[in-house]
Amino acid sequence: MEHFELCIVGAGVVGLALAERFARTRPRSYSILLLERNHSFGQETSSRNSEVIHAGLYYTPGSLKARLCVEGRHLLYQYCQQHDIPYRRTGKYLVARQDELQGLERVFDTAAKNGVDDLQWVSRRTLREQEPLVEASHALFSPSTGIVDSHGFMDSLLTSAQRAGVQYAPLTKTIAIQARNGYFDVQTECGAPGHIEPFTFRCRHLINAAGLHAQELAMRVEGLDKVFVPPLYLSRGCYFSLTGKPPFRHLIYPVPEQNQRGLGIHATLDLAGQIRFGPDVEYIDSIDYRVPEDRRALFVEAIRRYFPSLRADQLHPDYAGIRPKLCGPDGGVADFMVQDEGVHGVPGLVQLFGIESPGLTASLALARLVADDGALQA
Numbered sequence: 001m002e003h004f005e006l007c008i009v010g011a012g013v014v015g016l017a018l019a020e021r022f023a024r025t026r027p028r029s030y031s032i033l034l035l036e037r038n039h040s041f042g043q044e045t046s047s048r049n050s051e052v053i054h055a056g057l058y059y060t061p062g063s064l065k066a067r068l069c070v071e072g073r074h075l076l077y078q079y080c081q082q083h084d085i086p087y088r089r090t091g092k093y094l095v096a097r098q099d100e101l102q103g104l105e106r107v108f109d110t111a112a113k114n115g116v117d118d119l120q121w122v123s124r125r126t127l128r129e130q131e132p133l134v135e136a137s138h139a140l141f142s143p144s145t146g147i148v149d150s151h152g153f154m155d156s157l158l159t160s161a162q163r164a165g166v167q168y169a170p171l172t173k174t175i176a177i178q179a180r181n182g183y184f185d186v187q188t189e190c191g192a193p194g195h196i197e198p199f200t201f202r203c204r205h206l207i208n209a210a211g212l213h214a215q216e217l218a219m220r221v222e223g224l225d226k227v228f229v230p231p232l233y234l235s236r237g238c239y240f241s242l243t244g245k246p247p248f249r250h251l252i253y254p255v256p257e258q259n260q261r262g263l264g265i266h267a268t269l270d271l272a273g274q275i276r277f278g279p280d281v282e283y284i285d286s287i288d289y290r291v292p293e294d295r296r297a298l299f300v301e302a303i304r305r306y307f308p309s310l311r312a313d314q315l316h317p318d319y320a321g322i323r324p325k326l327c328g329p330d331g332g333v334a335d336f337m338v339q340d341e342g343v344h345g346v347p348g349l350v351q352l353f354g355i356e357s358p359g360l361t362a363s364l365a366l367a368r369l370v371a372d373d374g375a376l377q378a
């Protein structure tokens, strides 16, 4: 049976960042296998998001989300510069009506506690000069928010990881894991439908970075007490694209929803300057990426609060992503969950749950946390 030091299940942005970090910080003899069930990396949540490099304005101070977002943002800008990944520090305006001022003040306080020191109050006049079509009484400007070509970023992580010796296996679905004493036997199914073959191997360490499927995979780990597998709630976020000349030059965000279920339907720019609005929040029972046409009215109402001249026929259903939430619609806010032996008692196993936003921004910091500070020391 083939043997690896480390197996990472899932080649989304987090699994890729982990593969790159482990490969770079371990000797060449430390063999790493990266498994992906789809034909290519990053086909799920990692390619169904806003591609925003978040500054770290919203997350509960002291939480992993807050710490890893701020650290990850610095690492991500640095990585993009060093590896020629397309990105832009667009900056973002957070805008509020008179009755929402308290919401903006809360964001300002939280951001300060999270170590974001460049968030600024801007006058109505400045906002009007910068974004004449935005209607708001109060605004904050975040200069360190930006956008990134997430596919280019993931592609670069994979190339770097492979150069450093990582073996990458797409079309390889992990179906069962037996935790033995100090190692794992892993069963997979490889190949495209119609040509599937079993492949079994052994590894000393295993990281579950399976995103929306992390809980399903954890349930297949024989030897893991299932009380450690948290519940999963699927929260779909749809996007509508805007036709016509882009009306904004910056990202425009409303005041976040009080319950922190989402950041509010905002305007994001892609690197070509096109505008997309989203994501909304809708809890669903199974993975379904359709964008229901009937969400349009809700979008129009939410967007017109800060962009009154929007016409409903300018919006077109675009795509959707699904947040792997650990709390249901009424259940509050959960942090990223990183479980190692200290939590579940299985040596060599790390499981990542609830890696929703700002997981793209935080990915390099998350990889650093697991590879440098975690339980998988060489």
Ligand SMILES: Cc1cc2nc3c(=O)[nH]c(=O)nc-3n(C[C@H](O)[C@H](O)[C@H](O)COP(=O)(O)OP(=O)(O)OC[C@H]3O[C@@H](n4cnc5c(N)ncnc54)[C@H](O)[C@@H]3O)c2cc1C
Pocket (backbone or CB within 6 Å): 009, 010, 011, 012, 013, 014, 015, 035, 036, 037, 038, 041, 042, 043, 044, 045, 046, 047, 048, 049, 050, 051, 052, 053, 054, 172, 173, 174, 175, 209, 210, 211, 212, 213, 214, 217, 236, 237, 238, 279, 320, 321, 322, 323, 324, 355, 356, 357, 358, 359, 360, 361, 362
């Ligand atoms: C609507 C939306 C908007 C967002 N916007 C932003 C944003 O602007 N900025 C930001 O920082 N973050 C954002 N995020 C969060 C970010 O996209 C995620 O945190 C991040 O992509 C998670 O990456 P991942 O690698 O954990 O998961 P995924 O991308 O889901 O990757 C998991 C991988 O595991 C594979 N896999 C699963 N099961 C198996 C198995 N059994 N065997 C082999 N492979 C398997 C899957 O095929 C998949 O490729 C957003 C998320 C959503 C939903």
